[in-house]
Amino acid sequence: MSRVVAVVGGGVSGLAAARVLAGAPPASLELRDGPAHQEGGPDFEVVLLESDDRFGGKILSREFRGRSVDFGPDNFLTRNPSANELCDQLGIGDDLVAPATSSASVVARGRLHPLPPGLILGLPPDLVALARSRIVSGRGLARAALDLLALGAPISASSLGLSPEETAIGRASGGAVVASDTGPEWSAASILVSRLGRELVERLVDPLLGGINAGGLDQLSLVVVAPQVARALVGHRSVTRALRLLARRTPKPSASTGAKIRPFFLGMRGGLGRIVEALVADLQDRGVQLQTGAEVRALRRAKNGYELETANGTIVADGVVLAAPGYVAARLLVESAPVAAAELGSIPHSSVALVTLAWPSGAMSLPQGSGFLVPRCEGRIITGCTFLSAKWPHAASAGEVVVRASTGRYGDERPLSMSDEELVEAVLGELRELTGTSVPPLASLVRRWPRAFPQYLPGHRRKIERARVALGELPALELAGPSLGGIGIPACLTTGERAAVEVRDRLSR
Numbered sequence: 386m387s388r389v390v391a392v393v394g395g396g397v398s399g400l401a402a403a404r405v406l407a408g409a410p411p412a413s414l415e416l417r418d419g420p421a422h423q424e425g426g427p428d429f430e431v432v433l434l435e436s437d438d439r440f441g442g443k444i445l446s447r448e449f450r451g452r453s454v455d456f457g458p459d460n461f462l463t464r465n466p467s468a469n470e471l472c473d474q475l476g477i478g479d480d481l482v483a484p485a486t487s488s489a490s491v492v493a494r495g496r497l498h499p500l501p502p503g504l505i506l507g508l509p510p511d512l513v514a515l516a517r518s519r520i521v522s523g524r525g526l527a528r529a530a531l532d533l534l535a536l537g538a539p540i541s542a543s544s545l546g547l548s549p550e551e552t553a554i555g556r557a558s559g560g561a562v563v564a565s566d567t568g569p570e571w572s573a574a575s576i577l578v579s580r581l582g583r584e585l586v587e588r589l590v591d592p593l594l595g596g597i598n599a600g601g602l603d604q605l606s607l608v609v610v611a612p613q614v615a616r617a618l619v620g621h622r623s624v625t626r627a628l629r630l631l632a633r634r635t636p637k638p639s640a641s642t643g644a645k646i647r648p649f650f651l652g653m654r655g656g657l658g659r660i661v662e663a664l665v666a667d668l669q670d671r672g673v674q675l676q677t678g679a680e681v682r683a684l685r686r687a688k689n690g691y692e693l694e695t696a697n698g699t700i701v702a703d704g705v706v707l708a709a710p711g712y713v714a715a716r717l718l719v720e721s722a723p724v725a726a727a728e729l730g731s732i733p734h735s736s737v738a739l740v741t742l743a744w745p746s747g748a749m750s751l752p753q754g755s756g757f758l759v760p761r762c763e764g765r766i767i768t769g770c771t772f773l774s775a776k777w778p779h780a781a782s783a784g785e786v787v788v789r790a791s792t793g794r795y796g797d798e799r800p801l802s803m804s805d806e807e808l809v810e811a812v813l814g815e816l817r818e819l820t821g822t823s824v825p826p827l828a829s830l831v832r833r834w835p836r837a838f839p840q841y842l843p844g845h846r847r848k849i850e851r852a853r854v855a856l857g858e859l860p861a862l863e864l865a866g867p868s869l870g871g872i873g874i875p876a877c878l879t880t881g882e883r884a885a886v887e888v889r890d891r892l893s894r
């Protein structure tokens with residue numbers, strides 16, 4: 386009799402987990418070769434349980450002004466090629482498309498300033514380009530330039546939350562070995578401000594790196610939000626010099642998707658929701674039982690596995706992948722794994738609300754580029770704005786301009802207490818100041834994402850490690866999703882596939 390594996394949560398992590406459990410080859414490079422993928426391996430009955438009435442979780446494309454528009458993520462990074470590979474496997478890789486424009490601006494003292502070229506996750510290796518951008522004042526620039534004198538102590542692995550074995554890159558690029566490499570992990574801001582000064586970090590790095598996580602660098606772990614940067618800093622006295630070495634080692638992006646070198650970001654013609662549609666169709670073909678409206682309300686240990694109490698009845702499973710948000714997993718694990726539940730339940734989250742707006746082209750002349758970011762110190766409600774029609778021409782009807790403003794971040798819950806009308810008004814008021822448009826929009830749509838972004842506080846990786854150790858005592862149960870560390874679609878997808886491989890291996894022993 387084949388064994389049953391239940392996957393809880395039908396976002397990209399759960400869909401990817403179900404697909405591998407149903408026998409598909411993983412799309413993640415590190416899982417593709419070797420024993421992880423066993424063609425014709427154990428035969429599982431896979432049940433995917435999703436509480437909502439649709440699959441996809443945060444990935445959501447919907448019609449807006451006659452075009453399919455993304456109301457969650459609109460692109461993914463290709464550094465981890467798993468999402469790209471998955472699209473190829475699903476037969477929709479040819480519809481991946483690079484943004485038509487990738488330059489962006491940041492708001493400084495009420496005006497838009499184009500970002501300097503060559504930034505590495507918001508960090509500038511080139512201070513001349515930074516000076517030209519006028520994002521920071523002369524004083525802020527002088528403070529940042531002090532870093533080049535390399536007067537501080539070498540940056541220790543422990544302050545970055547790295548173990549000594551993980552520091553090969555920093556050392557390979559001339560970083561020193563730090564004698565007393567023990568101590569607590571610092572926040573990203575503590576590390577960067579001490580080297581580059583507060584102004585540069587607040588006005589440039591925080592809106593980019595913090596913005597990706599809807600958080601602030603004061604609370605985020607650098608090794609989780611920018612692992613390659615953290616590793617490159619180990620043992621260096623100057624952040625800027627370490628970044629220059631990192632930039633030299635990083636391949637330059639290409640403008641075409643077909644070439645061997647991929648663009649940094651890819652979106653999908655027709656919206657990223659097409660990946661969800663293709664995944665669901667693939668899972669149907671593979672015989673996965675797909676259930677929507679099936680909220681898992683309780684998870685109990687049963688004789689050799691688990692009982693899952695769902696809105697549709699009870700399911701008995703030999704193995705489980707928990708791909709619902711970390712705070713849901715925490716609730717479900719409270720009885721069977723209280724230590725893991727406490728660790729997962731203590732991860733804070735931030736909420737965001739997106740306001741999508743359309744104008745006739747003549748009424749709104751968009752500034753150059755794909756959009757802009759707003760530093761927290763500007764005190765605005767908008768945290769960033771994507772010029773969707775410029776970035777993705779397929780997302781707007783001819784003669785219309787479509788813009789998506791993001792609001793809300795860790796520590797700024799204002800959008801939660803505002804009605805949709807109030808939020809749209811507030812956003813329009815700020816767009817008026819920043820872009821000069823005063824014409825009322827043709828349409829507006831608010832999409833709220835409560836508790837959407839886990840906040841990776843310093844010590845996050847150890848927290849997850851402790852949760853994993855505690856879960857190791859349970860039979861065949863694994864976690865997936867952004868709580869593990871890594872908000873992006875490719876990272877989530879990889880966590881789903883890894884969880885599937887681990888559950889499968891544990892059930893095959």
Ligand SMILES: Cc1cc2nc3c(=O)[nH]c(=O)nc-3n(C[C@H](O)[C@H](O)[C@H](O)COP(=O)(O)OP(=O)(O)OC[C@H]3O[C@@H](n4cnc5c(N)ncnc54)[C@H](O)[C@@H]3O)c2cc1C
Pocket residue numbers: 393394395396397398399434435436437440441442443444456457458459460461462679680681682708709710713737739834837865866867871872873874875877
């Ligand atoms: C506004 C926004 C913009 C973003 N932009 C980008 C971007 O540009 N690029 C990028 O790479 N990433 C981006 N992200 C992040 C990325 O979309 C997410 O991290 C990723 O999609 C999470 O996938 P997931 O499957 O792990 O979780 P989710 O998508 O959250 O899926 C979890 C699923 O579990 C279900 N669930 C919850 N409770 C239960 C239960 N009790 N029983 C059963 N099911 C349950 C939920 O309904 C949901 O469908 C963005 C996220 C947001 C919100």
